[in-house]
Amino acid sequence: MFCTIKIGKRFWLWVGAILLALLAIFWLPGTGAVFPVLSSSVDQEKVVYLTFDDGPSVNTIEILNVLKEEKVPATFFVTGAETERGLGLYQRMLDEGHAIGLHSYSHRYREIYASADAYWNDLMRLADHIEEHTGYRPDIFRFPGGSHTTTADAAVLEEVKKRATNSGLCWFDWNALGKDDHSTPTSAQQIFENIVSSAGDKERIVTLMHDDGVRTTAADAVRLIIDHYKSLGYRFEKLTSETEPVRFS
Numbered sequence: 001m002f003c004t005i006k007i008g009k010r011f012w013l014w015v016g017a018i019l020l021a022l023l024a025i026f027w028l029p030g031t032g033a034v035f036p037v038l039s040s041s042v043d044q045e046k047v048v049y050l051t052f053d054d055g056p057s058v059n060t061i062e063i064l065n066v067l068k069e070e071k072v073p074a075t076f077f078v079t080g081a082e083t084e085r086g087l088g089l090y091q092r093m094l095d096e097g098h099a100i101g102l103h104s105y106s107h108r109y110r111e112i113y114a115s116a117d118a119y120w121n122d123l124m125r126l127a128d129h130i131e132e133h134t135g136y137r138p139d140i141f142r143f144p145g146g147s148h149t150t151t152a153d154a155a156v157l158e159e160v161k162k163r164a165t166n167s168g169l170c171w172f173d174w175n176a177l178g179k180d181d182h183s184t185p186t187s188a189q190q191i192f193e194n195i196v197s198s199a200g201d202k203e204r205i206v207t208l209m210h211d212d213g214v215r216t217t218a219a220d221a222v223r224l225i226i227d228h229y230k231s232l233g234y235r236f237e238k239l240t241s242e243t244e245p246v247r248f249s
């Protein structure tokens with residue numbers, strides 16, 4: 001009897017241990033809350049969102065080639081492409097698993113920021129244009145100059161944000177800057193260093209780089225950035241309307 005009771009206790013101890021082990025294997029790595037030691041190597045929180053504004057351009061193909069080689073998704077906040085080549089690049093971005101977000105059809109600051117209507121008309125023109133040529137209608141966007149741009153009156157920006165929210169359009173700024181928007185190309189190494197120093201030790205990084213005719217070093221910079229953050233255990237994701245936004249305000 002005594003022995004039986006002892007065996008019974010051991011039995012339940014074993015059952016408990018096995019259940020805990022199963023819990024640890026199948027559930028806890030995703031939560032990180034109860035057994036931080038088990039989940040620390042998973043790095044669920046460390047993520048980089050690579051984003052490129054102003055494309056498509058003559059440099060887009062090279063950027064896409066690097067992303068394909070590295071198997072990394074990215075987000076392109078695009079402008080209004082009018083050539084067959086540009087329209088084909090919208091399609092290639094989508095076909096290769098990247099996100100297309102709206103930036104501006106004309107990208108002419110003075111015109112689009114003249115009023116909320118002007119901004120909205122330009123944005124919808126771009127959405128219609130992309131949908132017409134790819135069948136996909138983007139539901140994310142980025143303000144040219146960012147959501148705090150001083151080119152526009154604060155009231156215009158507020159009105160656009162209100163319309164966006166009512167229309168289910170989600171806007172994103174950035175928290176790591178390539179500083180590549182000069183009249184001549186910035187070296188790949190410099191873009192990489194700018195991104196890393198402005199990202200600091202953030203766990204969610206939204207980079208800003210540009211994809212236009214001048215950015216001949218963009219693809220090489222992307223390779224450096226990907227290598228660096230992969231080695232630090234970051235994963236790469238594209239932005240969607242479900243992604244928690246990074247915004248200035």
Ligand SMILES: [Zn+2]
Nearest residue numbers: 053054144145
């Ligand atoms: Zn832009």
